[in-house]
Amino acid sequence: MLPVLKQTWTVSAILLNMLAQGMLLSYTSSLLPALRAPDSDIKIDLNTASWLSSCVGLSGIPGFFISAFLMNWRGRKQAHAIVLIPGLIGWLIMYFANNVTTLAIGRVLGGFTAGATVSLGAVVIGEYTSPNNRGTFLNLKTASVCLGGLVIHILGTFYHWRTVALMAMIPYSISLAIICTWPESPAWLASKKKYESSEKAFYWLRGDSEESRKELHELIQSQKEKPVATKKMTVRDNLREILLKFTKKDFIKPLNIIIISGILIEACGRHVFPAYASQIISEVTGDTSQSFYYTLAIDIIITGSATFSSVLVKIYKRRTLLFTSGFSALFVLICVCTYLYLQSKDVISRGNSIIPIALFVIYFVTVNLGCTAIPLSLYGEVWPLSHRDAGTAISGLVLSLAVLIGLQVTPHLLESIKVYGTFAVFGSVMGLSLVIFYFILPETKDRTLQEIEEYFTYGRYRDELNSKEAKMVNEKLLKFSDSDKHKNNDKDIESKL
Numbered sequence: 001m002l003p004v005l006k007q008t009w010t011v012s013a014i015l016l017n018m019l020a021q022g023m024l025l026s027y028t029s030s031l032l033p034a035l036r037a038p039d040s041d042i043k044i045d046l047n048t049a050s051w052l053s054s055c056v057g058l059s060g061i062p063g064f065f066i067s068a069f070l071m072n073w074r075g076r077k078q079a080h081a082i083v084l085i086p087g088l089i090g091w092l093i094m095y096f097a098n099n100v101t102t103l104a105i106g107r108v109l110g111g112f113t114a115g116a117t118v119s120l121g122a123v124v125i126g127e128y129t130s131p132n133n134r135g136t137f138l139n140l141k142t143a144s145v146c147l148g149g150l151v152i153h154i155l156g157t158f159y160h161w162r163t164v165a166l167m168a169m170i171p172y173s174i175s176l177a178i179i180c181t182w183p184e185s186p187a188w189l190a191s192k193k194k195y196e197s198s199e200k201a202f203y204w205l206r207g208d209s210e211e212s213r214k215e216l217h218e219l220i221q222s223q224k225e226k227p228v229a230t231k232k233m234t235v236r237d238n239l240r241e242i243l244l245k246f247t248k249k250d251f252i253k254p255l256n257i258i259i260i261s262g263i264l265i266e267a268c269g270r271h272v273f274p275a276y277a278s279q280i281i282s283e284v285t286g287d288t289s290q291s292f293y294y295t296l297a298i299d300i301i302i303t304g305s306a307t308f309s310s311v312l313v314k315i316y317k318r319r320t321l322l323f324t325s326g327f328s329a330l331f332v333l334i335c336v337c338t339y340l341y342l343q344s345k346d347v348i349s350r351g352n353s354i355i356p357i358a359l360f361v362i363y364f365v366t367v368n369l370g371c372t373a374i375p376l377s378l379y380g381e382v383w384p385l386s387h388r389d390a391g392t393a394i395s396g397l398v399l400s401l402a403v404l405i406g407l408q409v410t411p412h413l414l415e416s417i418k419v420y421g422t423f424a425v426f427g428s429v430m431g432l433s434l435v436i437f438y439f440i441l442p443e444t445k446d447r448t449l450q451e452i453e454e455y456f457t458y459g460r461y462r463d464e465l466n467s468k469e470a471k472m473v474n475e476k477l478l479k480f481s482d483s484d485k486h487k488n489n490d491k492d493i494e495s496k497l
Contacts, residue, residue: 004130004133007137007205007206010205011129014121014124015141016172016178017121019171020113020114020168020175021148022151022152023152025148025271027152028049029152029156029277031156031161033278050411051104051408053408054406055108056108056110057111057271057402057404057407059108059111060112060396060399060400061115061401062112063083063086064116064395064396068120068390068396075184075185076185081180084117084179087117090106090109090111090112091110093109094110094165097162115399118376119379119380123379125380126381127186127187130206131447132314132446136311137310139309141376142376143306143310146303146368149299149303150302152274153299185201186219245390250453254387257378257437258378261379267427267433275407276411283419286353298364305365306372309369309370312370318374318443319443322434322437325367326370329363329366329371330431332359332362332363336356339356371430378444385453
């Protein structure tokens with residue numbers, strides 16, 4: 001089987017997880033209206049509805065931390081299989097729920113799995129796929145989440161919310177079966193000094209080409225430079241080690257990027273719109289009977305544009321795509337907010353809803369071409385291997401808090417300052433995030449994870465350094481080569497490469 005097919009098979013499990021995440025986030029768009037209906041057997045108010053929607057962000061926080069611990073302790077494969085189980089149980093609990101508390105427990109378990117898999121999935125894609133395919137696969141994560149929202153909006157229209165919960169178990173079940181066929185991550189095996197197993201897994205995933213041999217060589221050499229732990233780490237030692245990371249520039253720089261990424265993703269309406277699509281469309285059009293068709297059309301367009309972004313990322317640089325789509329989307333958002341504001345003041349007739357809907361369509365198409373996908377892809381690219389477990393936990397905390405705040409405040413914003421005010425607030429945050437990104441975000445297209453790691457250490461890529469600096473970097477990477485040849489307990493990898 002060709003390496004690209006093996007990588008695609010592996011990544012398909014991640015994409016199914018992201019599909020399930022999209023279903024979880026959008027589930028409230030059909031659940032909440034049903035619960036607030038007069039004939040509902042479970043009654044909720046606005047405050048309860050906002051918590052049912054946003055609790056997935058709060059429960060994602062322990063999911064991120066536990067997955068970070070598991071991925072370092074048991075490896076990427078076992079960690080992924082373990083964290084899927086709470087999500088399956090959560091959907092089952094929601095199917096049998098007969099009160100708000102039980103529903104909340106199901107949502108919390110689903111949020112745990114969603115949080116645990118989002119960064120872990122990005123790490124798996126980064127470590128299992130080749131640099132020229134990595135961007136496409138990472139962008140397809142976003143398309144999969146959008147597709148999950150589309151599926152829920154369709155199912156929620158034709159089926160009871162309990163039936164939808166039962167159907168939502170299918171992606172996790174298939175993903176779990178695929179994960180059982182994975183090899184372990186070559187990067188994780190190398191970090192645990194299992195070089196022979198790492199080599200075997202790497203060649204299975206990437207093939208035995210000159211580029212793959214070079215990448216494997218650099219990966220293993222970088223891990224051989226790192227000292228082997230000679231004593232068992234206590235909890236206090238681990239805590240001290242984590243705190244010391246905040247003094248290292250190759251941790252701080254990626255952390256700044258991750259924080260801005262989380263803010264930008266939520267400011268773009270990445271999770272807000274799927275969760276409150278029906279309410280937003282109903283207010284814009286003034287017609288609740290047609291909101292489903294508008295929502296469905298926008299879902300299809302968003303999913304299509306997110307998928308097309310996976311093609312564009314192979315053609316254009318990450319920064320070019322991010323800033324072009326981001327600032328273009330921001331301009332469209334300003335237009336739609338201005339239109340809706342003038343409409344609310346009766347400056348513009350309220351009878352024509354096609355214009356604001358068309359502007360929203362243009363906005364979501366533009367923003368999903370790069371502005372939402374690329375920040376998410378950074379979760380799988382920017383963390384150095386030595387910081388990847390702690391970085392994943394921190395990334396999860398940032399993203400979970402961003403999702404929690406976004407989903408928590410949105411219903412109150414929609415109630416108080418309407419759709420135009422809500423998106424005006426989001427647009428302001430979005431613009432500021434893009435400006436900051438312009439100064440701190442490096443170009444990662446077609447770069448290996450080892451090259452990106454070196455960027456955060458030296459401030460530039462190796463091929464951008466002057467000859468003297470490049471020579472020093474190369475000598476540092478290879479300084480253990482000679483001594484390794486005399487070790488009988490390690491396979492002589494250099495002679496093969």
